Amino acid sequence: MKTHKIAVIPGDGTGPEVVAEGVKVLTAAAAKYGFKLDFTYFDYGGERYLKTGKIISDEEVQELTHFDAIYLGAIGHPDVKPGILETGLLLKIRFDLDQYINLRPVKLYPGVDCPLKDKGPEDIDFVVVRENTGGIYTGHGGVTRKGTPDEIATQVMVYDRRTVDRCLEFAFELKKRRNAESEKSRSKPIHLVHKRNVLTHCGDLWYRAFEEMGEREYPDIPRDYMHVDATTMWFVKNPEWFDVLVTENLFGDIITDLGAMIQGGMGIAAGGNINPEGVSMFEPIGGSAPKYTGKKMINPLAAIEAGRMMLDFLGEHEAAKAIEKAVALTCTKLESLSAGKMGYNTEEVGDMVAEAV
Ligand code: IPM
Ligand code: MN
Numbered sequence: 001m002k003t004h005k006i007a008v009i010p011g012d013g014t015g016p017e018v019v020a021e022g023v024k025v026l027t028a029a030a031a032k033y034g035f036k037l038d039f040t041y042f043d044y045g046g047e048r049y050l051k052t053g054k055i056i057s058d059e060e061v062q063e064l065t066h067f068d069a070i071y072l073g074a075i076g077h078p079d080v081k082p083g084i085l086e087t088g089l090l091l092k093i094r095f096d097l098d099q100y101i102n103l104r105p106v107k108l109y110p111g112v113d114c115p116l117k118d119k120g121p122e123d124i125d126f127v128v129v130r131e132n133t134g135g136i137y138t139g140h141g142g143v144t145r146k147g148t149p150d151e152i153a154t155q156v157m158v159y160d161r162r163t164v165d166r167c168l169e170f171a172f173e174l175k176k177r178r179n180a181e182s183e184k185s186r187s188k189p190i191h192l193v194h195k196r197n198v199l200t201h202c203g204d205l206w207y208r209a210f211e212e213m214g215e216r217e218y219p220d221i222p223r224d225y226m227h228v229d230a231t232t233m234w235f236v237k238n239p240e241w242f243d244v245l246v247t248e249n250l251f252g253d254i255i256t257d258l259g260a261m262i263q264g265g266m267g268i269a270a271g272g273n274i275n276p277e278g279v280s281m282f283e284p285i286g287g288s289a290p291k292y293t294g295k296k297m298i299n300p301l302a303a304i305e306a307g308r309m310m311l312d313f314l315g316e317h318e319a320a321k322a323i324e325k326a327v328a329l330t331c332t333k334l335e336s337l338s339a340g341k342m343g344y345n346t347e348e349v350g351d352m353v354a355e356a357v
Contacts, residue, residue: 001034001035001036002035002036003033003035003036003037003038004035004036004037004038004068004069004314004316005038005040005066005068006037006038006039006040006067006068006069006070006071006310007040007042007064007067007069007070007071008023008039008040008041008042008070008072009042009044009045009069009070009071009072009073010041010045010073011043011045011072011073011074011075011076011288012045012046012047012073012074012075012077012085012288012290012300013043013073013074013076013287013288013289013290013292013294014070014073014075014288014289014290014292014298015045015073015074015075015079015288016073017115017274017293017294017296017298017300018073018074018284018298018299018300018302018303018304018346019071019072019073019302019303019345020347020350021300021303021304021346021347021349021350021353022071022300022303022304022306022307022350023071024351024354025040025294025304025307025323025326025353025354025357026307026310026311026323026352027354028354028355028357029311029316029319029322029323029357030316030319032319032357033316033318033322034158034320035316035317035319035349039071040067042064043061044056044060044089045073045075045077045085045089045252046076046077046080046085046288047077047197048141049077049080049084050077050079050080050086050087055085055088055092056088056089056092056093058096061092061093061096061097062096064093064097064279065097065278065279068279068314069277069280069281069282069310069313069314070093070279070280070281070282071281071282071283071306071307071310072090072281072283072306073201073283073284073288073303074283074284074286074287074288074289075089075090075287075288076287076288076290077131077190077288077290077322078290080343081354087139091137093273093281094132094133094273095133096283097273097278097279098133098275098279098283099132099133099273099274099275099277099278099279099281100131100132100133100134100163100166100167100170100271100274100275101129101130101131101132101167101170101272101273101274101275101276102129102130102131102132102249102252102256102271102273102274103127103128103129103130103174103257103271103274103309104127104128104130104252104259104260104269104270104271104285105126105127105128105270105271105309106124106125106126106127106128106239106242106256106260106262106263106269107121107124107125107126107263107277108120108121108123108124108125108257108262108263108264109121109179109263109268109327109331109332110142110328110331110332111331111332111333111334112263112264112268112331112337113264113336113337114147114262114263114264114285115261115262116236116262119239119240119262121231122240123239123240124239124240124262124263125184125241125243126242126243126244126259127174127178127244127245128237128245128246128252128255128256128259129163129167129170129171129174129218129244129245129246129247130247130248130249130252130253130256131163131167131246131247131248131249131252131345132252132273132274133163133176133249134158134159134160134163134164134248134249135157135158135159135202135248135249135250136156136158136173136249136250137154137158137177137249137250138156138158139155140155140156140158141153141155141156142154142246151209151254157202157248157250158200159206159248161204161205161209161301164205164206164209165209165213168209168210168213168246169213169217170274171190171244171245171246172190172213172214172217172218172221174244175190175218175221175243175244176218178223178243178244184243185243185244188222188242188243189221189222189223189224189243190214190221190222190223190224190243190244190245190246191208191223191224191225191226191231191242191244191245191246192207192210192223192224192225192226192245192246193225193226193227193228193245193247193251193252193255194206194207194227194228194232194247194248194251195227195228195229195251196225196227197227202221202248207225210223210246211223214285218225224244228247228251228254228255231251231255232254232255233247233260235255235258235259235262236262239262256269256271256285256325257285260285260286264331265337265338266284266285266286266287266299266300266302266338267286267298267299267301267302267337267338267339267342268299268305268327268331268337269284269285269286269302269305270282270283270284270285270302270303270305270306270308270309271283271284271285271306271309272306272309272310272313274313274354280310280313282306282307282309282310282313283303283306284302284303284305284306285302286302289339290337290341292340295340296345296346296347297339297340297342297345297346298339298346299334299338299339299342299346299349300346300349300350300353301327301330301331301337301349301353304323304327304350304353305323305327307323308320308323308324308327311323319357322357324351324357325354325356326352326354326355326356326357328352329356330340330352330353330356333352334349
């Protein structure tokens with residue numbers, strides 16, 4: 001029987017609760033579709049850091065490369081200063097394992113409350129391809145004259161052509177697959193999102209690379225460019241325009257939070273940090289929600305969706321489809337996707353999905 005080795009990092013706050021439900025559903029899918037999942041747990045996160053002062057070492061990150069995928073709950077602890085765990089753990093794994101794509105589907109399931117007036121599941125079904133290892137996140141820059149009235153801080157957006165090209169290639173290939181699968185996708189262009197009217201150096205690099213690759217390698221795929229500020233406007237007004245969007249790191253971070261909201265909120269939004277040639281990591285995109293910790297109020301669907309993406313990535317397409325169907329069915333039964341308002345507790349929602357699988 002085929003076995004996939006999964007490194008599980010439940011993390012902080014409600015992370016462990018939602019990961020437990022994800023593992024439950026994944027295990028049910030594996031039993032049904034005839035493969036095995038071998039889970040190994042790691043305690044990286046805020047608690048361990050507070051106890052030992054250690055976040056994650058180079059060796060520990062390298063150990064993760066012996067797995068087929070990484071399944072992450074949430075990172076962020078109320079007693080740890082913001083930025084420490086984010087950069088030391090989450091971003092370190094993304095960067096060290098060269099997970100250069102952050103893939104964030106935005107799909108509204110039937111029955112889910114959408115904050116957009118007059119928009120339904122047929123209008124909201126797109127994917128944001130966020131570049132995940134470059135840009136402002138590289139930490140270039142610094143501070144001079146700190147603490148004085150003359151203090152200057154810089155944080156520099158850095159992109160090289162190769163980083164841009166590999167991200168664009170992933171996005172064009174995804175668009176090609178979606179076009180092959182659906183008439184609706186074929187009717188929509190691929191969008192490049194940037195701010196090239198102001199960020200003239202980086203924006204121009206992305207734009208030229210997008211145009212050149214599109215024209216040379218994907219001449220049948222219509223292309224469109226959109227400024228990031230305008231994109232947030234159109235996500236709200238005309239989400240049905242979108243199928244695949246590709247963008248740099250920080251813009252992708254921002255627009256995918258908006259994307260999460262229009263698909264029903266953090267209770268359902270998931271993403272994958274992908275290295276197509278290496279080890280990828282899948283996570284719900286919401287935070288550790290410390291105020292709900294241990295209360296069984298948090299919605300596990302986002303973690304379950306992350307698990308679904310992981311199975312799809314591991315080649316278990318049928319099992320992934322089954323989870324998607326089970327999640328869609330569960331969405332019609334919940335009163336709301338928000339924590340504490342689901343009409344069921346965390347475990348019950350996990351059970352509903354697992355049973356439907
Ligand atoms: C996300 C998060 C992270 C990011 C933070 C926690 C570093 O907001 O995954 O979107 O900015 O990428
Ligand atoms: Mn974010």
